[in-house]
Structures are given as structure tokens and as C-alpha cells.
Amino acid sequence: MAHDDVNYDPFDYALHDDPYQVYRRLRDEAPVFHNARFDFWALSRYDDCLAAVRNFGLFSSAQGTTLEPLKAQLPVLINADPPVHTRMRHLIAGLFTPAKVAVLEDNVRTLARTLLAPHRDAGRIDIITDFAAKLPMAIICRLLGFPSADEDKLRDWTDTVVHRDEGVFEMPDEGMHATIALFGYFDEDMKRRAGEPPRDDIIAALMAAEAAGELTHEEVLGYIFILSIAGNETTTKLIGNMVFQLHRHPDQLALLRADPALLPSAIEETMRFDGPTQMMARTTTREVELHGRTIPAGAKVALLFTCANRDERKYEHAEMYDIRRNPRDHLGFGGGLHACLGAALARLEAKVAMEELLAMMGDFAVDEAGLQRMHSPQVRGFTHVPVTFTA
Structure with a gap:
């Protein structure tokens, strides 16, 4: 039964503040929702999203993982199904x-302290x-072998690629220009x-694969x-969301201070409760x-991952933030063949970042009036999280 007054519009900025x-x-009311204005469907329950990410034959990634049509068919891992996906992922998964x-932990910690x-x-x-x-971009530039002087420029371009204008269905022209700029830089x-x-870095490994005929030049660019x-x-957004949630839940912060061994569990719970990846799109290959x-x-x-992660059918007290939960089966990193390749790196960066932040800050408070959100149908998080703290 469709409920006409339930509306999900991921291009509406008001939704970004509190979609929950x-x-x-x-x-509860529209687990298979159709948005007539933009002509897309949405799955919101955990079991349905999990089944969809596992069934690449029915829910294909080949038309892209955004709701808007691909402006250019880029040969990128995230927009591939097997057997292309299998070949591309195998080359880099290791x-x-x-x-x-x-082995990057010392590097990450030094950068964080600096x-x-x-x-x-x-x-x-x-x-x-x-x-x-700054931290994740510095790390990814090290891994890719880019000079640190270029970090700000690269971060600006990547931010522009994911930004969406309010109520507008497709990537803004600035996003397309930024995409072209990035590809030009990599080339x-x-x-x-x-x-x-x-050199000994990821791009060197990809170039070797290209030289051996295992990847095309376009595929290498798509990877990077x-x-x-x-x-x-x-x-970036995970770290900001976590600081915000600990500010909002002082009881959980107290638990973490009392038992720092809870930090990995706290990261998983933040990914579940308020993760940065809201949604990924698929395209049906036949009727469902x-x-x-x-x-x-x-x-x-x-596929509304952050919504699925709060499904009471899956998690008890799903709308509660509980850092002792350790929900290792959440969909914050996606699932199936396209489960996030960089999840281990994200977990490491978040762990070191939070250890160093909590070591620096005694009592802290987020200045909520100064919070600013980014606007994207896919990524949830802040562009500004001003904090005052005692040493």
C-alpha cells in the first residue's frame, strides 16, 4: 500500500539536516518507494538493501551509482559488474x-599530530x-605519490564532484569541470x-598493470x-559525524574515555548510526x-544504506547511539561485490584521528550554530564543525 504523503527527495536540502x-x-509505510518527480525507486529496509547489493545480476552498477544519468561513461570500478569488475578489483584489492x-599507522599519526x-x-x-x-587527502596523496603542495587543489576538485545544487537532478557544470580537471591532472x-x-606507490602498480595489458589507460585513470x-x-565526514555524535551523547563519550578499547566499536556504531554514505544507486535488469x-x-x-542501518527489524533500539554495540554487519561501507575497498584504511584513519583528538581535547563542545552541512544525495556530513575545548 503506497502512502501518498511519504516523500523522499534526496535533492531537498531540508532533508539533509535530518532525514531520519x-x-x-x-x-514502515513505503519500503518500496517511487519518486515520480525524478523517476527513481528507493529501498529502505536492511534485508532488502542487503539482498540488492548481493544480487548484481538483478541490481546492476553498470549505469552508475548515482540517481542521475551518467554524463560520461567512465571505466571505473564502482560502475562495473562482473566479469569486468572482478578483473579490475582483483588487481588492486591486495x-x-x-x-x-x-603499516601506515605511524604515518597517519604523525600527520594527525602535525x-x-x-x-x-x-x-x-x-x-x-x-x-x-586535510588528513585523508594527505594520506591518499602519499599513497598515490602526489606532491603535498597539490592536496588543497585536489581536495577542492573532489569536493566539487560530489556537491549537488538544491532541487537539481544532475551533476552541476562545476562538477563536470572538476571531473575533467582531475582526469587531466592524473594523466x-x-x-x-x-x-x-x-616509484613504489599505487599509481606505479596501476601503470605496471597497464604496461602488462591488464588494464587500459582509461581504466587506470578511472581507478585513480x-x-x-x-x-x-x-x-572526512565520518570523523566530523563522530565528533558531533559524541558531543550529542555525553554518556557515550564518558564510556569511551573510561574504556578507550571501545573506539573501534564506536567507529562501527557511528558508521551505522550516522554514516557518511547515505545511498548508492543501482539499475534493475528486469522487473522486481x-x-x-x-x-x-x-x-x-x-539503496538507502543509512536508513537500512536504523532498521528496527535488524538492530534492537536501532535509533539509539550505543558505542558498545559493535555492529560489524552494518551497510555503512556498502556490501556485496562493491563493499568499500578502502574500509580498512578508513577505519585506521578514523581510529588514529579520534585518538589524537580525544588526547588533545578535554571537555569539548560543538558550536551548533556554526555547523554547516555539505549537500549531496549520497554523502552525509558537515563542511564545518567548530569546537571549543579545554586542553
Whole structure:
């Protein structure tokens, strides 16, 4: 039964402030929702989203993971189904295992301390602009071998790619220009390397795969594009969301201070409760019958991961933030074949970032009047999280 007054519009800025009441109504009243204005469907319950990410034959990624049509068909991992996806992912998956990522911890910690040093005595910091926006980009630039002088420029471009204008269905022109700028930058970097001794970084590994005929040049560029965006945006937002939730839930902060071993569990709970990846889209390859409704073949379907993560059918007291929960099966990193390749790196960066922040800040408070959100149908998080703290 469709409820005409339930509306989910991911391009509405008002929804970005607090989507959770709308999400609850979707789960309870319209688990298969159709948005007639933009002609897409949405799944909101945990079991339905999990089944969809596991069934790539029915819910395909080949038409992109955004609701709007692809402006250009880029050969990127995230927009591929098997067998192309299998080949591309196999080449790089080994670079992001927890063991490979663990050796970066000292690097991440040194960078975190360097970024925090100017703010230690100030008693105030913008968690995003002063710290969380800089740390992941610095790490991904190290992994890709880009000069640190280019970090700000690359971060601006990647932010522009994911931004959406209010009520507008497709990527703004600025986003397209930023995409072209990124591809141009990556191409120039690879041309420069051709005349240098080989380095030991991810791009060198991808170039070797291209030379061996395992990847096309376009696929290599697509890889670097996804790594630079995914490695920047979501980790930044995770750190900001976590500081905000600990500010809002002082009882949970007290638990974490009393038992720092809870930090990995607290990160998982933040990913579940207020994760940065709101939604990923798929396209149906044939008709789907679900909850008494028929989704047609060739339809765009939004999989609402953050909504599914608050499904009471899956988690007890799902609308409560409880850092002792340790929900390792949440959909904050997606699932199935497209489960986030960089999850181990994101977990490491978030862990080190929070350890260093909590070590620097005694009592702290978010200045809620100064909070600013980013606007994207897919990514949820802040662009500004001003905090005052005692040393």
C-alpha cells in the first residue's frame, strides 16, 4: 500500500539536516518507494538493501551509482559488474588489506599530530576544515605519490564532484569541470612518471598493470579518480559525524574515555548510526516484485544504506547511539561485490584521528550554530564543525 504523503527527495536540502524521520516512515509505510518527480525507486529496509547489493545480476552498477544519468561513461570500478569488475578489483584489492594498511599507522599519526599542533593551545578548532578534511587527502596523496603542495587543489576538485545544487537532478557544470580537471591532472602525472625511475606507490602498480595489458589507460585513470574521491570525502565526514555524535551523547563519550578499547566499536556504531554514505544507486535488469509493488526493468533504485542501518527489524533500539554495540554487519561501507575497498584504511584513519583528538581535547563542545552541512544525495556530513575545548 503506497502512502501518498511519504516523500523522499534526496535533492531537498531540508532533508539533509535530518532525514531520519522520513527514513523511518519509508521503512514502515513505503519500503518500496517511487519518486515520480525524478523517476527513481528507493529501498529502505536492511534485508532488502542487503539482498540488492548481493544480487548484481538483478541490481546492476553498470549505469552508475548515482540517481542521475551518467554524463560520461567512465571505466571505473564502482560502475562495473562482473566479469569486468572482478578483473579490475582483483588487481588492486591486495593493496588495501588490513595488514597492508596497518603499516601506515605511524604515518597517519604523525600527520594527525602535525595538523593538530597549531590548535592545541587555542582551545578551538574546526574539526573539518582544520583537520578532518586535510588528513585523508594527505594520506591518499602519499599513497598515490602526489606532491603535498597539490592536496588543497585536489581536495577542492573532489569536493566539487560530489556537491549537488538544491532541487537539481544532475551533476552541476562545476562538477563536470572538476571531473575533467582531475582526469587531466592524473594523466599529466602519469606522463611525467614515464621519464622517471619507477616509484613504489599505487599509481606505479596501476601503470605496471597497464604496461602488462591488464588494464587500459582509461581504466587506470578511472581507478585513480575513485580512490581520490572515496579516500577523501567519506573519511572526512565520518570523523566530523563522530565528533558531533559524541558531543550529542555525553554518556557515550564518558564510556569511551573510561574504556578507550571501545573506539573501534564506536567507529562501527557511528558508521551505522550516522554514516557518511547515505545511498548508492543501482539499475534493475528486469522487473522486481517486492512488498506488493513492481519495480520496472531499467529503473534506477536508491539503496538507502543509512536508513537500512536504523532498521528496527535488524538492530534492537536501532535509533539509539550505543558505542558498545559493535555492529560489524552494518551497510555503512556498502556490501556485496562493491563493499568499500578502502574500509580498512578508513577505519585506521578514523581510529588514529579520534585518538589524537580525544588526547588533545578535554571537555569539548560543538558550536551548533556554526555547523554547516555539505549537500549531496549520497554523502552525509558537515563542511564545518567548530569546537571549543579545554586542553
